[in-house]
Amino acid sequence: MAENLQRSSAEPRPDDEAFKRELVQLIPHLRAFARTLCGDPAAADDLAQDAMMKAWDARASFQMGTNMKAWTFMILRNQFYSEKRRSWRQSQLDQEAAERTLVAVDDPEAPVALDELRQGLAMLPPEQREALILVGAGGFAYEEAAEICGCAVGTVKSRVSRARRALHGILEGGNYDRDGEPASEAMRSILADAERLSSVR
Amino acid sequence: MRLRQMFDQVVNEDVPDEFLDILRRADSRAAEKG
Numbered sequence: 001m002a003e004n005l006q007r008s009s010a011e012p013r014p015d016d017e018a019f020k021r022e023l024v025q026l027i028p029h030l031r032a033f034a035r036t037l038c039g040d041p042a043a044a045d046d047l048a049q050d051a052m053m054k055a056w057d058a059r060a061s062f063q064m065g066t067n068m069k070a071w072t073f074m075i076l077r078n079q080f081y082s083e084k085r086r087s088w089r090q091s092q093l094d095q096e097a098a099e100r101t102l103v104a105v106d107d108p109e110a111p112v113a114l115d116e117l118r119q120g121l122a123m124l125p126p127e128q129r130e131a132l133i134l135v136g137a138g139g140f141a142y143e144e145a146a147e148i149c150g151c152a153v154g155t156v157k158s159r160v161s162r163a164r165r166a167l168h169g170i171l172e173g174g175n176y177d178r179d180g181e182p183a184s185e186a187m188r189s190i191l192a193d194a195e196r197l198s199s200v201r
Numbered sequence: 202m203r204l205r206q207m208f209d210q211v212v213n214e215d216v217p218d219e220f221l222d223i224l225r226r227a228d229s230r231a232a233e234k235g
Contacts, residue, residue, distance in 0.1 A: 020224060027220050032211035049223055056227050117203050137208035 019059045022068050023052065029069065029138070030076055036133045037080045039122045047083070051076035070140065074148045077130060084126075120170040124163055131159035132167075 030051060034044035055062075055072045062071055121129050127149070134145040135156070142160075146153045 016228070020228065024221070024224065027216050028212040028214070031214070031216070031220075032208050035211050036208070045217065045219075049220060052220065053223060053227065056224065117207050121207075132204070133208065136204040 015064065016059065018064060019062065020056075022064075023055060023072070026069055026072055027052065030072060033073055033076060033130075033133065033138060034080070036121060036129060036137075037077065037126060047076065047080055051079050054079060067144070070144050070148055073134070073138070073140075074150075077148060078150075080126070116171060120167050123170055124166055128159045128163035128166060131156050132163035135160050 027048070030048045031045060034048040034051070035041060038044040038047055051072060054075050058075070062068065121132070124132070130149065131145060134140045134148060135142060138145075140148065142153050142156050146156045149156060
């Protein structure tokens with residue numbers, strides 16, 4: 001008892017330390033998910049930081065040992081749509097971000113990271129883009145993705161399916177084969193990957 | 202695995218210091234409150 005009374009009030013609680021360790025591990029994944037939602041890297045990092053702070057502030061409500069990745073992804077997407085509703089210009093910014101990525105393809109100084117896939121994804125509706133990313137790249141099952149998105153499993157599957165079809169149309173119809181490789185080849189690879197991942201669940 | 206490669210490209214980036222700074226400041230505020 002005496003030892004507890006002598007314990008400094010400045011010492012972090014053990015639960016907070018464990019929570020922070022796990023949250024730090026998730027920062028790269030949160031940044032990646034935010035990037036797919038926002039398109040713009042700076043806006044994505046702002047979103048990821050806001051989500052991280054919300055997760056920290058809500059840490060008492062999180063049960064250690066459960067899926068923190070899904071929990072923080074849910075916070076991040078809710079924050080994204082909350083800001084989207086508040087800002088009437090958000091849809092304009094999404095379009096501008098998409099246009100910037102298209103312009104960058106013609107710019108020889110553009111980052112190597114920009115590619116046809118990112119451009120195509122930026123042109124999808126946010127709900128379809130997030131569903132495809134969560135299932136196809138985020139490593140989530142349909143059920144987990146549904147929980148993150150706050151919708152039914154069938155809705156997630158429908159969005160993933162529509163996202164695939166939309167991407168197909170974008171990549172087939174766009175001017176992305178500057179390197180001589182047909183855009184259809186990239187799409188076949190994407191569809192095969194998404195199909196394989198979804199069938200494993 | 203292009204979709205995963207695109208995602209992992211960001212995952213593998215260095216985490217900007219500001220992310221860790223934010224957590225450190227939040228942690229300090231929580232500790233001060235006791």
